[in-house]
Amino acid sequence: xxxxxxxxxxxxxxxxxxxxxxxxxxxxxxxxxxxxxxxxxxxxxxxxxxxxxxxxxxxxxxxxxxxxxxxxxxxxxxxxxxxxxxxxxxxxxxxxxxxxxxxxxxxxxxxxxxxxxxxxxxxxxxxxxxxxxxxxxxxxxxxxxxxxxxxxxxxxxxxxxxxxxxxxxxxxxxxxxxxxxxxxxxxxxxxxxxxxxxxxxxxxxxxxxxxxxxxxxxxxxxxxxxxxxxxxxxxxxxxxxxxxxxxxxxxxxxxxxxxxxxxxxxxxxxxxxxxxxxxxxxxxxxxxxxxxxxxxxxxxxxxxxxxxxxxxxxxxxxxxxxxxxxxxxxxxxxxxxxxxxxxxxxxxxxxxxxxxxxxxxxxxxxxxxxxxxxxxxxxxxxxxxxxxxxxxxxxxxxxxxxxxxxxxxxxxxxxxxxxxxxxxxxxxxxxxxxxxxxxxxxxxxxxxxxxxxxxxxxxxxxxxxxxxxxxxxxxxxxxxxxxxxxxxxx
Amino acid sequence: xxxxxxxxxxxxxxxxxxxxxxxxxxxxxxxxxxxxxxxxxxxxxxxxxxxxxxxxxxxxxxxxxxxxxxxxxxxxxxxxxxxxxxxxxxxxxxxxxxxxxxxxxxxxxxxxxxxxxxxxxxxxxxxxxxxxxxxxxxxxxxxxxxxxxxxxxxxxxxxxxxxxxxxxxxxxxxxxxxxxxxxxxxxxxxxxxxxxxxxxxxxxxxxxxxxxxxxxxxxxxxxxxxxxxxxxxxxxxxxxxxxxxxxxxxxxxxxxxxxxxxxxxxxxxxxxxxxxxxxxxxxxxxxxxxxxxxxxxxxxxxxxxxxxxxxxxxxxxxxxxxxxxxxxxxxxxxxxxxxxxxxxxxxxxxxxxxxxxxxxxxxxxxxxxxxxxxxxxxxxxxxxxxxxxxxxxxxxxxxxxxxxxxxxxxxxxxxxxxxxxxxxxxxxxxxxxxxxxxxxxxxxxxxxxxxxxxxxxxxxxxxxxxxxxxxxxxxxxxxxxxxxxxxxxx
Numbered sequence: 001x002x003x004x005x006x007x008x009x010x011x012x013x014x015x016x017x018x019x020x021x022x023x024x025x026x027x028x029x030x031x032x033x034x035x036x037x038x039x040x041x042x043x044x045x046x047x048x049x050x051x052x053x054x055x056x057x058x059x060x061x062x063x064x065x066x067x068x069x070x071x072x073x074x075x076x077x078x079x080x081x082x083x084x085x086x087x088x089x090x091x092x093x094x095x096x097x098x099x100x101x102x103x104x105x106x107x108x109x110x111x112x113x114x115x116x117x118x119x120x121x122x123x124x125x126x127x128x129x130x131x132x133x134x135x136x137x138x139x140x141x142x143x144x145x146x147x148x149x150x151x152x153x154x155x156x157x158x159x160x161x162x163x164x165x166x167x168x169x170x171x172x173x174x175x176x177x178x179x180x181x182x183x184x185x186x187x188x189x190x191x192x193x194x195x196x197x198x199x200x201x202x203x204x205x206x207x208x209x210x211x212x213x214x215x216x217x218x219x220x221x222x223x224x225x226x227x228x229x230x231x232x233x234x235x236x237x238x239x240x241x242x243x244x245x246x247x248x249x250x251x252x253x254x255x256x257x258x259x260x261x262x263x264x265x266x267x268x269x270x271x272x273x274x275x276x277x278x279x280x281x282x283x284x285x286x287x288x289x290x291x292x293x294x295x296x297x298x299x300x301x302x303x304x305x306x307x308x309x310x311x312x313x314x315x316x317x318x319x320x321x322x323x324x325x326x327x328x329x330x331x332x333x334x335x336x337x338x339x340x341x342x343x344x345x346x347x348x349x350x351x352x353x354x355x356x357x358x359x360x361x362x363x364x365x366x367x368x369x370x371x372x373x374x375x376x377x378x379x380x381x382x383x384x385x386x387x388x389x390x391x392x393x394x395x396x397x398x399x400x401x402x403x404x405x406x407x408x409x410x411x412x413x414x415x416x417x418x419x420x421x422x423x424x425x426x427x428x429x430x431x432x433x434x435x436x437x438x439x440x441x442x443x444x445x446x447x448x449x450x451x452x453x454x455x456x457x458x459x460x461x462x463x464x465x466x467x468x469x470x471x472x473x474x475x476x477x478x479x480x481x482x483x484x485x486x487x488x489x490x
Numbered sequence: 491x492x493x494x495x496x497x498x499x500x501x502x503x504x505x506x507x508x509x510x511x512x513x514x515x516x517x518x519x520x521x522x523x524x525x526x527x528x529x530x531x532x533x534x535x536x537x538x539x540x541x542x543x544x545x546x547x548x549x550x551x552x553x554x555x556x557x558x559x560x561x562x563x564x565x566x567x568x569x570x571x572x573x574x575x576x577x578x579x580x581x582x583x584x585x586x587x588x589x590x591x592x593x594x595x596x597x598x599x600x601x602x603x604x605x606x607x608x609x610x611x612x613x614x615x616x617x618x619x620x621x622x623x624x625x626x627x628x629x630x631x632x633x634x635x636x637x638x639x640x641x642x643x644x645x646x647x648x649x650x651x652x653x654x655x656x657x658x659x660x661x662x663x664x665x666x667x668x669x670x671x672x673x674x675x676x677x678x679x680x681x682x683x684x685x686x687x688x689x690x691x692x693x694x695x696x697x698x699x700x701x702x703x704x705x706x707x708x709x710x711x712x713x714x715x716x717x718x719x720x721x722x723x724x725x726x727x728x729x730x731x732x733x734x735x736x737x738x739x740x741x742x743x744x745x746x747x748x749x750x751x752x753x754x755x756x757x758x759x760x761x762x763x764x765x766x767x768x769x770x771x772x773x774x775x776x777x778x779x780x781x782x783x784x785x786x787x788x789x790x791x792x793x794x795x796x797x798x799x800x801x802x803x804x805x806x807x808x809x810x811x812x813x814x815x816x817x818x819x820x821x822x823x824x825x826x827x828x829x830x831x832x833x834x835x836x837x838x839x840x841x842x843x844x845x846x847x848x849x850x851x852x853x854x855x856x857x858x859x860x861x862x863x864x865x866x867x868x869x870x871x872x873x874x875x876x877x878x879x880x881x882x883x884x885x886x887x888x889x890x891x892x893x894x895x896x897x898x899x900x901x902x903x904x905x906x907x908x909x910x911x912x913x914x915x916x917x918x919x920x921x922x923x924x925x926x927x928x929x930x931x932x933x934x935x936x937x938x939x940x941x942x943x944x945x946x947x948x949x950x951x952x953x954x955x956x957x958x959x960x961x962x963x964x965x966x967x968x969x970x971x972x973x974x975x976x977x978x979x980x
Contacts, residue, residue: 091756094751094754094755094756095751095754095756097754098750098751098753098754098756099750099751101594101595101650102594102595102597102608102609102610102750103594103608104591104592104593104594104608105591105592107592118592118593118594119592120592160591193767193771193772194766194767194768194771194772195772199720223733226727226728226731226733227733227736229725230689230723230724230725230728230733230736230737230740231721231723231740232722233720233721234720235719235720235762235765235767235768235769235772236767237716237759237761237762237765237766237767237768237769238716238720238758238759238762240759241716241757241758241759242756242757242758243713243716243717243720243756243757243758243759243762246717246720246751246756246758247720250720250721250747257740260588260589260592261584261585261588261589261736263588264584264585264587264588265584266581266584266585266588266732266733266736267731267732267733268728268731268732268733268736269727269728269730269731269733271727272725272727272728272733275725275727276684276727277683277684277725277726277727278684278725278727279725279727281683281684282683282684282685282725
């Protein structure tokens, strides 16, 4: 496969899909044994797992556009910042303490800390760390947080199996493509049902990127995807507990586990993603395989990644943006506000409907708190989702004035805010695309500023500056693991 | 909790369910935000996760009946036999080779081999080993293979954290209860959809039994169940590849992972099993929570465990039994058979419909091969599902004479076999319950004979005898880990 050039591969893949190449299983499986009747498959299913594996093993750094490469660097920088920022949280300390007795050799760094663990345990812990603040990157089409499973996996692996910066970036892009395309194929049904899609699609991204670094053959990559599919992680019921951060972490270590086994010829199905009783049919009522196999190598989901200016779920961002804008525009004083009415997408209350949060973590699932704290403090960073902020009497009072109303005509990217002041004034703000969206992206300097804010209590300023520069200069690094090592306090 | 006696607990639990205690979430969550309408929950949901956790932490060896204890010992003996028997298979060698570089300290034995791994990796490898031959125990109501996830987990854990035989047996029973009851709650819908239920329900069994050995508090057990729920393993598409054995192995290590994290206060939801977007609602269209919470401590699913006389999926057993009986009754010669007609339950073709298997492993998914080899060799042990047997010309010819017909009125435990001989004779055999079923169980001697057959090429006869005696005498052992150590070749 390595000797076939990428263009030839893409032609083959596209032809196969266009011709409606079907999985052997579906082609011959015309007996519906549940009913004992002969049936004809309604639609030919492409060989999704094989086509995807072929793309993964043949994708080359040299074929990535400048745009895709740049977005990959922004993804990396943002992720390192949130992982370092989360590294001192008790969630990480608990995980490290629980797993230390069982860890293998000290192969890989825990970002922002001094412990070292084996590759898989390090990937798990760093994946947890990066999601604690709910401040990581977001693929808006699926609400997947792409970097967690992928970068946690390959950054740990890079310390065990050296890789240069260009190939590291290529693996990162391949991993993000894999998980976001698989996510597209099943979103929104899969997510609506209750799966935490970052953990279920993410494990494919981790396996793909790790398998890429390991140089798996096409057959082994197919098995790695099959073993990854067999280990989905997480439900939305975990939101608000440490279990939410667990999910991207476990997706990272599960993906590595799949890739390591496949690299030694541990077999799986050749059609695990698309088979009748495989991943997509079992785990979702929607299966749009075109999202996975169409335009591989030309359409890049990884170029659509976004970064959060606010340390909470993306669904609250429009309301926070509106609140901060009104605050600044009118120099608002919280004590003069009578009520704050919001028209929001249904997801807002579904995901962040907690009325009376008592901890910082719960505050991330409270649209009431988010709007109140944004008005009082003019920001919604990690400090605004601390226990201190959630228990602040002024904020507690103001959140009781927040009145969200669900409106199915309001998109998740939108909000309509109407604020009534005690002096009778009525202030209005309509947001179409919040700061941090694709339409209003964080600039490179925004991401750097966010990084510095997250890391400043963990690393000294000169180390932070050097770390940021290392991330931007990834493509020049002979050994990508320099980045992981540079996060460790000296 | 430890100071509350079991009878009091059961009274509390039963009262709570009878009174329709509901999860706080469902009680207040009357806004269906998908539709923006007020709705009333149709049925109050019991606090399944809490009730189950309370049972697990309060269950005592002293309260187990002689019947339940005896079945637990049979479960252990049968499982050790199949795990030792599978231990030299390439699947195990590959797993051991792939994971060795990442393993922690040599805390636990690999059954039947000399390597030692950390607890979680050992549990994974032993879980794989025990399922390779598809010859392990079966809870017939759910087709769960209960021992794999549970015993693999606690046998490895017992080498790290010493435990006496009685408490080990109690943890085994608690684990099997947990996974089979959760399986009952979602079977058959969950399995029909495509999940490999041994891996999805099994992770709860592993977490429950491991958490029991770790002495978790009720709250930590709730979290362990939540983290276990977050890591379901495996799809039916894996059947026929190494990925099938992967599933119980990974369920074992995932359950340990959950229990270790929860033991250090890594939090999860308090309602992960029953919440709206928790495990059961997301992973199944059927949720019968009474199966989980009713009769805890009085009705024992673990007493319903069965053991296979044939080294393949349970659905083929009636046909194999019929074939062997006809062979012996009529001293059949394969060359004189014209055709073999079977009326079978739909599951038989759904699971074992491979017409032309080429490997021993594929032979386990071929009703055609199973019937043919049973007639030719008068057995269906591991040797009958080898590459040699599957490629034997006499058997290959005979399998083309096997004609299974699906009949929805035929139960999975039944078969109607009609054999036409070339001399015009017509032989018939009807099986209501195959050998190895609850109605026609393997005797203790049958299980011992199976154990000896599986272990004889791996351990010397005196070591096999000593190992069998250790299993039967588990309750007298001051340290249950003696069993794992006794499987290692000297």
